[in-house]
Amino acid sequence: MDSNKSPPLSEQPTQFVSGKPNKLVAAKLHKVLNASIANDTRIKAALTSLSDIPDLDETDLRRNLRGTIEKKEIATNEKFLEAFSVVVNQLENLELEMKDMQNSCIQMRGKLDDVAGETEKMIKRTGSYHEQCEANDTRIVIADRFLEKFTLSQDEIHCLTSPNTQVDNAFFDALAHLQRIHSDCKLLLMTAQQRAGLEIMESMSAYQESAYEKLYRWTQGESRSSFGGDSIDVSSLMTKALLSLGHRPVLFQTILDELAMARRDAVARAFLSALTRGGPGGTPRPIELQAHDSLRYIGDMLAWVHQACASEKEMLESLFYRNSTKTADDYQDVSTSIIKDAVFNLLDAAMEGTCRPLKTRMEQVLVLQPSAITSYKVTNLIQFYAITMGRLLRKTSSLAEALYENTDLAYKYFFKTLNAQSQRLLQNVEAPSKDLTVAPVVRDMAIQLKEILASYDSSLVMATQTTEDLQEFNFGEILDAIVEPLLQMCESSVEKFTQVDQHIYMINCIHHIQSTMNTYSFTDNKRQALMEQVDERLGLLANEQYHELLQQSGLAKIDEALKTKDTNTPLSSLSDMSANSLARTLSKLDSFLVMASADVSPQLQRLATTEHCQQIQDKVIHLLLDTYRRISEAVQNPMNGYGLEASNILPRTVEDMEAIFSFAL
Structure with missing residues (x-):
């Protein structure tokens, strides 16, 4: 690259006529020069819109771009207005329809408000009717319950009053219902419904009287037919009948009298049959066959009576306490004391029939008792059964009193037998x-x-x-x-x-x-x-032996002098009580001790026990030792005047004598 070539425009410094740089213009120019048309979306959109305009050449575009665009926009707007006028017309039609609809809605709302008012009235009326229906249903239920509680059904009335129907469980169920009605009416009398209670009680009284009359006649018949034999099958109907009649004291007592009479006769017949005939087929044998054996004869009679009494009480208790506890029926709510008295009264009456034959036969046996042992055994046996049966019966019952009287009588005869026996002993x-x-x-x-x-x-x-x-x-x-x-x-x-x-x-x-x-x-x-x-x-035998040994030992004379002399008189001054005389007398004691034997005397050997012999021997030796001790103390006492010769008078000391006799103690 040529080094002398001038730098790009963007790298050349911006200079103005004034020679001073303009920073703002420079920045914008810099932005324009550096902008990329390819990356500007707005430019792209503008160019795309221009490309869509038909018959648009580059020369017109450069001359009248704005007018062209404005014409294009006016044409577009005219099309939009034409299309929108249709919409406006439709909206105006829609607005009219909406106004019509609004008027219809207002009218309908008015009608709905009227209907709502009517509906509200109807709902209130319906609620009132519903409450009245519920109240009427409650009244119906109460009326049904009241009728059920305070009235009898036709079947129950027929069962209670008809003489042609039997007394069965249905009868007692109806009677229980009738009794509950009567009790409930008493509660009504304590409320504001007194008139209703009185009317119901009056209407039920006739049924109640008829029912108890029917029950009484049935129970009376059962008492006579079923309770007069030896074997009794107590039915539950009879138990219910008696407990029901407990509410009618007069009828109840009359039935008890019927039962008492029937059972008294039945038990008396059974007792006499056991005495004379025995059991079925001769087993057990008649009690009278044992009359020669007093103890067995009375024992068999009392055992039979005791067994009959226990069986009778068990039967009567089952008659009144069949289920051991009362049922829930109100008609059976009878006082426990009344039932208890009824059981004891019936038991006393039933066993009363045995009193006379039993008492007569026992008296005959008691009179003829020669032996005191047999007499006491018989007496003890009667007393045993008197106590035993006294726990089954009341103490005031006829049978209990008869047994108590026979017990006293038996003791009288027993003591009479003993007295006769004593007389024979003293006579022979x-x-x-x-x-x-x-x-x-x-x-x-x-x-x-x-x-x-x-x-x-x-x-x-x-x-x-x-x-x-x-x-x-x-x-x-x-x-x-x-x-x-x-x-x-x-x-x-x-x-x-x-x-x-x-x-x-x-x-x-x-x-x-x-x-x-x-x-x-x-x-x-x-x-x-x-x-x-x-x-x-x-003690008397011991004294006899003591005096005999006292004579043999030579101490009797000295002991007699000590007992008879005056307290102030010296012993030595008495006749034959000098020191020499005492020495000669006491010298015989040694020979007595040598000759005395440890064996029991021949007389005492006849005692039945050696214990008695030993008791006498111990007593005699103690008496001899006491006598020798008194003599020794008297000789050694200076007041008796023996002085220095006292030691020569006594051949032995008291301790020597105790040692000598220790073998026999």
């Missing part, structure tokens, strides 16, 4: 053998006492520690009635014996009787009394 007294062993009659009486004790111990009175409402009874009376006459007989049998032999024999007899009662706690008081008698007699 025999002396015991020489060895003083217990006589056979005492052993026999002890065996009898043991059997009576065993019978009482196994009895209900002893087991429950109660006699219920029986007369208070003390078993100690029986012990006294048996033991005291026996002891009197034993004393009478040894009246001619020595005192020692009497004591030994009585101790043996009392010990034998006492041993019979050892295992029974209810004899504690009597055993204690007998033990005191034994101790008293053992």
Whole structure:
């Protein structure tokens, strides 16, 4: 490239005539010179529009471009006006139509407003009618419920009043409905509807009376036909009938009297049949066949009566308490106390028929009892059943009173038997053998006492520690009635014996009787009394032995002097109480101690127990030691005047004597 060539125009500095550069012109010129036509969209659009103009040559374009364009624009606008005038005409037509439509809408809206007013009135009227319909429906329901609650259906009226219909569950359902109506009418009387309540009660009263009259006659017939036999099948209808009649005390009591009469006759016939005929086919055998065996005879009769009483009570309870609890029906809402009294009254009446034959036969047996053991067993058996059946019956019932009376009577005959036995014992007294062993009659009486004790111990009175409402009874009376006459007989049998032999024999007899009662706690008081008698007699025997040994040992004279002398008188001043005399007397003590044997004396060997022998021996030795101790203290006492010779008088000290006798203690 030629270096002298001038630079491009864009690179040449812009200069003006003034010689000063114009920055604004220079910038625009620079922009124009550097603009690219190819990249300018507006130029492209303008050139495209010019190309669309027909018959446009370059010469016209350069001369009259603006006019040409303006003509072109006017022509275009004319076409637009022609096209838009059509639109304007259509819009004017549309505006007219809209005005017509608006007028129609205004008219229609007026009509709609009128219709809305009418509709609103109609809706209000419809709502009022609807409320009236609901109120009428409620009144209908209330009326239906009222009629259902306070009126009987034709079927129910026919069932309650017609004599041709049976008494069945439908009858009791209708009666329950009638009873509920009557109860509900009482509530109406406490409200503003008193007139309605009175009218309904009046209309129901006739039905109620007819229903109870029909029920009473049916129940009366059932009582006579179904409750007079041995086997009774209690029906639920009878239970409902009795509970329903509980609202009519007079009718209810009349039916109870019918039932009581029927059951009294039935139980009495069954008892007499069991006594004389026995069971069906002879099994079980008649009770009268056991009349020779008093205990079994009375036991069989009382067992039959007890079983009949329990069965009768179970039947009566099922009659009134079939479902164990009351049903919800109002007509069965009867007082519990009324039902309880009815059961006990019927049970008392039913068992009343057994009282006379039972009491008569028991009295015959009690009178003829020769044996005290059998008499007591019979008495105890009667008392057992009196207490047992007293729990089933009321204490004031005829059967309970008869058993209580027979119990008292049995005890009277029992004590009468014991008294007769005691008289025979005292009339036929025999002396015991020489060895003083217990006589056979005492052993026999002890065996009898043991059997009576065993019978009482196994009895209900002893087991429950109660006699219920029986007369208070003390078993100690029986012990006294048996033991005291026996002891009197034993004393009478040894009246001619020595005192020692009497004591030994009585101790043996009392010990034998006492041993019979050892295992029974209810004899504690009597055993204690007998033990005191034994101790008293053992003490007397010990005194006898003591005085005998006192004589043998030579201490009796000295002991007597000590007991009889005056307190202020010296012992040495008494006759034969000098130091030499005492020394000679006490010298015999050693020989007595050598000769004394540790064995029990032959008399005491006749005691029944070695325990009693040992008690006597211990007592005697203690008495001897006490006597020697008193003598020793008296000799050593200066007031008795023995002085220095006191140590030579006593051969042995008290401690020596205790050591010597220790083998026997």
